[in-house]
Amino acid sequence: MNTTLILELRDLSKSFELHHQHGARLNVLRGLNLRLHAGECVVLSGASGAGKSTLLRVIYANYRPSYGTVHLRHDGRWIDLAKASPHEVLEVRRRTLGYVSQFLRVIPRVPTLDIVAEPLLQAGADVHDARQRAGGLLHRLNVPERLWQLPPGTFSGGEQQRVNIARGLIVPRPILLLDEPTASLDIGNREVVAQLLAEARAAGSAVLGIFHDEDMRDRVATRLFPMQALEAA
Ligand SMILES: Nc1ncnc2c1ncn2[C@@H]1O[C@H](COP(=O)(O)OP(=O)(O)OP(=O)(O)O)[C@@H](O)[C@H]1O
Secondary structure (H helix, E strand, O other): OOOOEEEEEEEEEEEEEEHHHOOEEEEEEEEEEEEEEOOOEEEEEOOOOOOHHHHHHHHOOOOOOOEEEEEEEEOOEEEEOOOOOHHHHHHHHHHOEEEEOOOOOOOOOOOHHHHHHHHHHHOOOOHHHHHHHHHHHHHHOOOOHHHOOOOHHHOOHHHHHHHHHHHHHOOOOOEEEEEOOOOOOOHHHHHHHHHHHHHHHHOOOEEEEEOOOHHHHHHHOOEEEEOOOOOOO
């Protein structure tokens, strides 16, 4: 395995202030350390409420950590996302850090093919190449071609999830965060996703994800990272 360090979390803590409970604080992450290398797939494990999704959101800079650092390698230099400006965060997301959640954020009236192609266009590809790659991914994920020109608002949960995965994987990024991207998929499509992740890893990406399905977890994980819920402060 490639041993290039690509993401390093040090002494990371996150608590939420509960405004409806007189400002009480809920500690979700405390003193967490994690190193992620190119080519590995680390799966977060632990009971519901252990803070797995919160951790991914802190790394993706949706939440600012209460303490600690989120260093990642971007364009050959190290950046601490905990301190990065909004502009730097957007740059990092565009080329270095991908995030696939369970749900597709549907953009009204935009056809599926363009929704999937959009991140590649933003990364500088031309329209023809971006649409071709989008079609290739949709095809592999068994989204029928008759749906490609329709907006995905009326698609089934599993179809929307496959569109979301195609959109999330179309730009080859060094770090991929996955929050249960396969929750509504059947076995055949889970296997396609497992293969796509293996290809991304072989090309040097590092994957950090949540997979509740044990078979999927065993299929994709190179290592588990166990997490435990903390008591409320
Ligand atoms: N924005 C927020 N404000 C307040 N509390 C939050 C917020 N986000 C998450 N929490 C709390 O943090 C704790 C951890 O939630 P999180 O979703 O990270 O857990 P999880 O391990 O991903 O759970 P699951 O496996 O059920 O998805 C929960 O108690 C949740 O209520």
